[in-house]
Amino acid sequence: MSRIKQIFLKSKYIIIYGVSMALMVFILKWLQWKYLIADNSLDLYTGLIAIFFTILGVWVATQLARSKVRTVVVEKEIYRNRPEDDEIDEAELKKLNLTTREYEVLQLIAQGNTNAEIAERLFLSLSTVKTHVSNLFVKMEVKNRTQAIEKANRLKLTA
Numbered sequence: 001m002s003r004i005k006q007i008f009l010k011s012k013y014i015i016i017y018g019v020s021m022a023l024m025v026f027i028l029k030w031l032q033w034k035y036l037i038a039d040n041s042l043d044l045y046t047g048l049i050a051i052f053f054t055i056l057g058v059w060v061a062t063q064l065a066r067s068k069v070r071t072v073v074v075e076k077e078i079y080r081n082r083p084e085d086d087e088i089d090e091a092e093l094k095k096l097n098l099t100t101r102e103y104e105v106l107q108l109i110a111q112g113n114t115n116a117e118i119a120e121r122l123f124l125s126l127s128t129v130k131t132h133v134s135n136l137f138v139k140m141e142v143k144n145r146t147q148a149i150e151k152a153n154r155l156k157l158t159a
Helices: 002-010 012-039 041-065 090-096 100-110 115-122 126-140 145-154
Strands: none
Touching: 002 012, 012 041, 100 115, 100 126, 100 145, 115 126, 126 145
């Protein structure tokens, strides 16, 4: 430890001289920068404003270009509480006023068939099946197949 202290004491004036030179260089550079900014302030402010609005424009463009609709697929298991006797509730079926063909389409929807599969099984065109499905949704007061299946199970309309 004493060795380091001796070196420090011997080079004390050199260290003070080096620190003072560094401080003077810093002050000169700071003054040079200060005058540089004062001389070219209009150019610097114009450049800074241009950079700011460029960054702002890029940010706004990315916000506007981002898709606003995100598709989320939710798979939900539907548990059917079936009575011991698998009888269909005829009273509920009459309340809904479903045609025979709409009831057949409802049965096939409950089995998980697509419109194309239903059309193939019932020997109908795809547009006819879509019409039956649409009428079925209106009569059952539902918006999609899952709600239709759930309501049919609740009303005991599916076998």
